[in-house]
Amino acid sequence: MRYRPRFGSARREGVWYGACIAAYLGGNGANPICNLCGLPVFETDDWDESHDPGRAKVFGGKVTGVAHRRCNREHGAKVVTPAKAKSDRVRRRHAGELGPGRGKRLLPGGRRSSISKTFNRGVQPRLTGAEKHALMMAAREIAVRSELPG
Numbered sequence: 001m002r003y004r005p006r007f008g009s010a011r012r013e014g015v016w017y018g019a020c021i022a023a024y025l026g027g028n029g030a031n032p033i034c035n036l037c038g039l040p041v042f043e044t045d046d047w048d049e050s051h052d053p054g055r056a057k058v059f060g061g062k063v064t065g066v067a068h069r070r071c072n073r074e075h076g077a078k079v080v081t082p083a084k085a086k087s088d089r090v091r092r093r094h095a096g097e098l099g100p101g102r103g104k105r106l107l108p109g110g111r112r113s114s115i116s117k118t119f120n121r122g123v124q125p126r127l128t129g130a131e132k133h134a135l136m137m138a139a140r141e142i143a144v145r146s147e148l149p150g
C-alpha cells in the first residue's frame with residue numbers, strides 16, 4: 001500500500017514531528033508548542049509552518065516550528081505585512097523611485113517623457129543633449145558662412 005504523509009505532505013509531516021520532538025525535549029508535553037502564543041497545538045487544530053517571529057519568511061527567516069493557523073495569520077497581518085510594506089517603501093525611496101514625476105506613469109511632457117511641450121513650437125519630440133548640440137553647431141555654421149564675403 002502506498003505511503004501517505006500524515007498532514008498531506010512529507011514536508012509538513014517533518015515539521016510536525018520536529019516540533020513534537022522539540023516540545024518533548026523541552027519538557028512541554030507531546031504536542032508542539034505554538035511559537036507565537038505559547039499554547040500547545042493539537043493534531044485536530046489548523047496549523048501552519050511558522051517562521052522565526054523576529055525574522056519573517058519575506059526577510060529570509062527559516063521555518064522554526066508549528067503555530068496555530070489563526071495565530072500565524074494574525075501575526076502575518078499585523079506584523080509581517082506592514083513591515084514588508086515599509087521596507088519596500090524605504091528601498092524605493094533610497095533607490096530614487098519616489099518623488100515628483102517618479103511614479104508608475106510619466107507626466108506627459110515631463111523631464112522623463114519622450115515629448116517636450118514648448119510655448120512657441122507646441123509638442124515636439126524631446127532631443128538629447130547631443131542632438132541639441134548638433135543643431136546648434138549646424139545653425140552656427142550657416143551663420144558663419146553667411147557672414148563670410150563672397
Ligand SMILES: [Zn+2]
Pocket residue numbers: 034035036037038039067068071072
Ligand atoms: Zn497560537
